Amino acid sequence: MVTVRNRRLQFGAVVLAAAATAGLLTQLGLGGSDKVQIGNGSVSALAHASRTADSLPQSVLDYPFAERNFASPNGGGSRLLQVQGSLRLYGVPGKGGLMCLVEVDAAAETAGGACADHSVLRTGSIYMADLQEDGSRQVVGLVGDGHTYAEANGRRAPVQNNAFVLSHVEGGDLTVGSPTASQHVDIGG
Incomplete structure (x- = not known):
């Protein structure tokens, strides 16, 4: 018993x-x-040696968004990820495990940002989808190591320095992936 x-x-x-x-x-x-893990969520672009170009504009640091989300009041650790024309994309370490993507468009005199828990980068993207004059969206994103492309409407953009830019996106579907896996990201719309 x-x-x-x-x-x-x-x-x-x-x-x-x-x-x-x-x-x-x-x-x-x-x-x-049901999310497919792509990479480990690391952002190797943030590990590169700092350069003057990596500094965020003071106008971005003055936003309440920066104070609420950035790990450092001066945007320390930020890295310039991509430049396309007047558009500049930055990766910025955030508070409490957050990772932030900041876009600055000098010609349009606009700036925006999005932050999410670092773990999001294993399966998806931290992104912004900006409405354009023609009704399409320009989608910019930050992805973790291992991602090699972002795709929408049959057009594919390479991931460079952990970031991508996709213009003229119609609808709400985005795919991020690598040669061995892909993941759908719903961007609304």
Whole structure:
């Protein structure tokens, strides 16, 4: 009788431990999700040696957005990821595990930003979708290491320095991926 009771307790303990482990892995994004993991979520562009061009414009640092989200009041650790014409994209470390994408368009005299938990970069993108005069969107994004492209409307843009720019996007579908995996990102619309 004691042997049967001990086996039941051992079996119950194993089931409980397995359930707890599965729950933990799901919360960490390591299983139990319909999202495809691409890379490990690291942003190697932020590890490059700092240059003068990596500094955020003071006008961006003056926004309440910067104070609420950036890990450093002066945008320390920011890196210029891409330049396309008058558009500049920056990656900025955020508070409490956040990662931020900042876009500055000198010609349009606009700036914007989006932040999300760093773990998002394992399966998707931190992005902004800006409405253009023709009704399409310009989608800019920050992705983790391992992503090699972003695609929408049959057009593909390469990921360079952990960032991408896709112009003339119609609808709300975006795909980010690598040669071995891809993930749909709903950008609304």
